[in-house]
Every structure is written in C-alpha cells, then in structure tokens.
Amino acid sequence: MSAIDFHTHQLSASTVILNREGFEGDEASIEYFSIGLHPWALSDNWREKWEKLKKLSENPNCLAIGEAGFDRIKGADLELQQPAFESQCQLAQKLNIPLILHCVRGHDLLLAYLKKTKNPPQIIWHGWNLKPHLAEELLDFPVSFSFGKQLLLPESNAAKWLTRCPGKRIFLETDDSNLAIAEIYKSASLILQLPCEQLAQLTKENWNRISSRKLP
Numbered sequence: 001m002s003a004i005d006f007h008t009h010q011l012s013a014s015t016v017i018l019n020r021e022g023f024e025g026d027e028a029s030i031e032y033f034s035i036g037l038h039p040w041a042l043s044d045n046w047r048e049k050w051e052k053l054k055k056l057s058e059n060p061n062c063l064a065i066g067e068a069g070f071d072r073i074k075g076a077d078l079e080l081q082q083p084a085f086e087s088q089c090q091l092a093q094k095l096n097i098p099l100i101l102h103c104v105r106g107h108d109l110l111l112a113y114l115k116k117t118k119n120p121p122q123i124i125w126h127g128w129n130l131k132p133h134l135a136e137e138l139l140d141f142p143v144s145f146s147f148g149k150q151l152l153l154p155e156s157n158a159a160k161w162l163t164r165c166p167g168k169r170i171f172l173e174t175d176d177s178n179l180a181i182a183e184i185y186k187s188a189s190l191i192l193q194l195p196c197e198q199l200a201q202l203t204k205e206n207w208n209r210i211s212s213r214k215l216p
C-alpha cells in the first residue's frame with residue numbers, strides 16, 4: 001500500500017509532499033515538495049523572495065503552495081500576512097495546484113477571503129483540529145482538511161470532524177511529528193471503519209481531483 005503523507009517536514013521512504021524549509025538547495029534530491037511563505041517567516045521584504053518562490057513553483061515536482069496563511073499568535077503583522085496569503089493564493093490558482101493552509105486563530109480571516117474572492121484556489125487546511133461547526137462553515141468553498149497526530153486522540157476535534165467530513169475532502173499527514181504516516185492511516189481507518197488500503201486510494205484520488213499536478 002502506498003499511503004501518501006500530504007504534509008510533512010521530514011523526508012521518508014514513503015511518498016511525501018515535503019514542506020521545503022528554504023528557497024535554496026538541491027531540487028533534484030526532493031521528490032515532491034511544497035513551497036511557500038509561512039506567516040512566521042514573513043518580513044517587510046517578503047516580496048524579494050517572491051521571484052524565487054515563483055520560479056520554484058514552476059518545477060513540476062512542486063505539488064502545492066504553502067504553508068501559507070494566518071497566525072494571530074505568532075509571526076508577522078496581519079498587514080503583511082494578508083497580502084502574502086492572497087498573492088500565494090493567486091499563484092496556486094494560476095498553476096491549478098492546492099495551497100496548504102497554516103491557520104491559527106484565523107478562521108474568520110480565511111472565511112472573509114473566501115467570501116470576497118471569485119476564484120479561490122483549492123485550499124487544504126492542514127492539521128485541522130477545530131470544532132466541526134467551523135469546518136461546516138467552509139464546505140461552500142473549495143476547502144479540504146488534512147488530519148494528523150490529533151487523530152490518535154479519539155476525543156479530539158480532529159477525530160470528531162473526520163467522522164462527518166465529506167470523503168472527498170480528506171487528506172492525512174504527519175506534519176512535524178515523528179509518527180509514521182502508517183500510524184495516522186491506521187487511526188483514521190479505525191475512526192472511519194474503512195480499510196487502510198481504501199483510505200490510501202481515497203486520499204490519492206482526492207489529490208488528483210483537485211490538482212493539475214498528479215500523484216502516480
């Protein structure tokens with residue numbers, strides 16, 4: 001079974017979409033990656049990195065833009081976070097690839113963006129662990145949910161939303177944990193009462209439905 005890890009900070013033997021930590025380095029050594037301007041990493045001169053980001057995003061192995069998004073606890077001022085997020089959304093939309101969303105206390109900001117924007121890109125909210133009613137508010141928009149280590153806790157919001165989340169909008173990830181992706185699939189499989197193989201198939205099909213850069 002090839003269970004894909006849709007967002008991780010660690011290279012591993014299985015298929016992963018690695019979150020690149022920087023703009024330098026050897027692209028050839030990375031199979032699939034995402035590249036973005038994280039709200040923690042933004043500074044006034046973020047536009048200087050923009051050309052580099054655009055260039056990297058042309059690599060066919062760049063499967064997503066991100067992490068990008070909002071964080072009210074940590075990182076740059078919202079006056080910087082908002083234009084950086086919107087520029088990255090436009091880029092993802094143009095390339096027809098998803099944007100991996102980092103969102104901490106920013107659900108209202110995302111919703112406001114989605115309501116005012118005619119053609120938002122596909123957005124994958126990574127590490128979803130908020131109450132199910134907040135997820136439901138996003139279902140009118142092209143938003144999917146990536147579930148990680150919180151699934152190991154049966155009472156978590158992540159576990160609760162997974163049971164109700166439309167199947168077409170589910171992804172699984174390890175993020176910065178050191179769990180194996182198989183552990184996450186196993187937890188999701190128990191919660192959904194679906195075999196791991198079927199889940200692996202589902203998440204891959206979900207990706208290939210929403211992205212022009214397909215997984216084999």
Ligand SMILES: [Zn+2]
Binds near residue numbers: 007008019067175
């Ligand atoms: Zn991450």
